[in-house]
Each structure stands twice: as structure tokens, then as C-alpha cells.
Amino acid sequence: xxxxxxxxxxxxxxxxxxxxxxDLRAQRDVSxxxxxxxxxxxxxxxxxxxxxxxxxxxxxxxNLGYTAAQRQNLARATGRYVLFLNPDTRFDATLxxxxxxxxxxxxxFAIIGPSVQEGDGVPFAPRRFYPGEGMLPxxxxxDRDEIAWVxxxxxxxxxxxxxxxxxxxxxxxxxxxxxxxxxRARQRGHRIGWCxxxxxxxxxxxxxxxxxxxxxxxxxxxxxxxFWEKHYAPEAVATMMRFQLLLCAVLPASASLPGLHSExxxxxxxxxxxxxAANRRALHWPTAMRIIARQFALLWRWRRSRVFPxxxx
Numbered sequence: 052x053x054x055x056x057x058x059x060x061x062x063x064x065x066x067x068x069x070x071x072x073x074d075l076r077a078q079r080d081v082s083x084x085x086x087x088x089x090x091x092x093x094x095x096x097x098x099x100x101x102x103x104x105x106x107x108x109x110x111x112x113x114n115l116g117y118t119a120a121q122r123q124n125l126a127r128a129t130g131r132y133v134l135f136l137n138p139d140t141r142f143d144a145t146l147x148x149x150x151x152x153x154x155x156x157x158x159x160f161a162i163i164g165p166s167v168q169e170g171d172g173v174p175f176a177p178r179r180f181y182p183g184e185g186m187l188p189x190x191x192x193x194d195r196d197e198i199a200w201v202x203x204x205x206x207x208x209x210x211x212x213x214x215x216x217x218x219x220x221x222x223x224x225x226x227x228x229x230x231x232x233x234x235r236a237r238q239r240g241h242r243i244g245w246c247x248x249x250x251x252x253x254x255x256x257x258x259x260x261x262x263x264x265x266x267x268x269x270x271x272x273x274x275x276x277x278f279w280e281k282h283y284a285p286e287a288v289a290t291m292m293r294f295q296l297l298l299c300a301v302l303p304a305s306a307s308l309p310g311l312h313s314e315x316x317x318x319x320x321x322x323x324x325x326x327x328a329a330n331r332r333a334l335h336w337p338t339a340m341r342i343i344a345r346q347f348a349l350l351w352r353w354r355r356s357r358v359f360p361x362x363x364x
Contacts, residue, residue: 054151055083056130060120062090064138065099072103077144081151086127088120116224137204139254149249150207161212161241162233164201165249175202177245180363182275186291186342193360198243203229204253226274268318289332292323294342
């Protein structure tokens with residue numbers, strides 16, 4: 052049996068494929084297969100893949116979304132582990148072996164991620180909180196030892212766990228499908244791991260070159276909202292949306308939280324306004340009071356420790 056099925060979704064990825072191919076073919080001491088699904092690229096991606104990886108690509112005529120395309124890869128995968136990998140990543144020859152060895156060595160872990168450095172040079176550490184927990188907790192406690200989720204640009208999962216979970220959820224078009232996958236794995240008693248010795252550099256958003264920064268951030272935030280809709284009650288989501296609009300209105304002059312700069316606030320506000328226009332739900336006052344109470348708790352802990360207590364807000 053193949054050790055690892057490397058599942059890659061491409062969309063306007065022609066410019067990164069030579070580098071990706073170089074890194075994939077350098078992998079050593081591990082048996083692996085590489086599977087591609089392309090989502091309607093018009094920049095020569097499919098033709099490039101036909102030359103670099105003959106017979107490995109399933110090509111869609113339109114963009115079906117990242118999750119749907121990965122499910123097409125999974126239908127062909129034969130490995131006992133699946134590595135979800137973005138095409139705009141760079142890594143050394145030991146990456147796949149190190150991740151596979153970790154899961155071989157620690158059967159209590161179902162999902163593993165490497166050390167990731169995003170294109171702006173900022174490390175993306177494993178998260179211990181989920182999107183939305185700045186407003187309403189999904190799990191108790193502020194000081195968490197267990198990893199909640201890891202970056203989906205490079206994530207390895209046991210195939211039997213992936214089958215147990217029913218694969219990635221099609222409700223997620225582009226972002227936060229890995230967060231949901233990690234949440235569901237943990238709900239079934241599995242653990243999420245991190246292998247800092249394995250490293251990946253992630254360019255990020257290479258397929259969105261035609262979008263401005265606010266439009267790119269809107270896509271990210273839409274993934275967050277999809278996560279909220281799945282894991283919070285409808286009246287909670289509606290109240291969270293209204294709170295976020297208030298946050299976006301009062302923060303621009305004095306925002307100091309990571310990821311809450313002016314463009315991010317504009318993106319959040321736009322997504323929330325669109326959601327509220329399409330989902331006319333009233334404010335749920337008990338939920339609003341819980342959100343307000345949590346903000347005071349956040350501020351108190353932040354003031355006391357000088358460190359913001361959440362890694363996802």
C-alpha cells in the first residue's frame with residue numbers, strides 16, 4: 052500500500068508548478084502518489100500538469116471550490132495517509148517522511164501539521180481557539196493545552212479517520228474546511244498534532260491575484276462565517292454578526308488587535324451586512340449579554356497578562 056496520497060487542488064497555478072514539482076520529486080524514504088484536481092484554470096495550469104505529471108490530473112470545467120475538488124482527489128487516493136497540500140508551498144526533501152513518521156509513531160494523533168511560514172514572513176502557529184470563540188466559546192477554558200487546528204496549506208490525516216468523518220464538508224468553498232475537519236476529529240476523540248521539525252513556506256492567495264486585499268479578506272471571512280453557521284445556533288450567529296458590525300464601527304480609530312487593521316474590518320463589515328440582509332433574524336438578547344460579558348473577560352485577562360488571550364478572534 053502507498054504510504055501517502057498527496058492531494059493538490061489547482062486554480063490558476065501555472066506559475067508555481069515547476070517549483071512544486073521540484074520539491075515533490077525530491078521527497079525521499081517514503082512511498083507516495085501525487086493527485087491533482089484543477090478547478091477550471093485558464094492560465095495553462097492543466098497543460099503544464101499534463102507535461103509535468105501525466106495522467107495525474109482531473110480537470111473541472113468550472114471552479115467547484117477547494118473542498119469539492121479535494122473530494123475528487125480522495126476518490127482516487129490509495130494511501131494510508133492523505134496529505135492535503137497547496138500548490139504554492141515550498142519544502143525540503145524530508146517533509147512527507149517526517150509527517151508520516153510522526154503519525155506512525157503517535158497513534159493517538161489523527162491529524163498533523165508542520166511549521167508554516169506564510170508569504171509575509173509571519174509564522175502560522177497551531178491554533179488553540181476556533182473562529183468565533185472571541186464572542187462565544189465552543190470549549191471551556193482560557194489556558195488550553197490541546198491544539199484546536201492547524202494550517203490547511205499542509206495537513207496530513209489518517210485515511211481511516213478521514214473516512215470516519217465523511218471527508219471535508221462541501222459547505223466550505225475555500226477557507227476553514229481544515230478547521231472544521233480538525234474540530235470534528237477532536238469531537239470523536241482524536242488529537243491534532245504539530246511537527247515543528249517539518250517546515251513549509253506558503254506563498255498564499257497566489258490564485259487570487261486579480262482580487263484586491265479587501266476582496267481576498269472577504270473570502271477568508273466568509274469561511275469563518277460558514278464555520279459559525281455550522282457550529283453555533285442560528286440565533287447566536289445573527290447576534291455574532293451584529294456584534295461584529297459594531298466592532299467594525301468602533302475599532303478603526305484605535306484597533307490594535309492582530310488581523311483587525313482597516314482592510315480586515317472593511318471585509319468583516321461587508322460580509323456581515325450581506326449575511327444579515329439575506330438572513331433576517333432578530334437580535335437574541337441573552338446571547339448578546341454573553342458576548343458582552345466575554346469581551347470584559349478578554350479585556351481583563353489581556354490587561355492582567357499583557358498578552359491577548361486568544362489566537363483566533
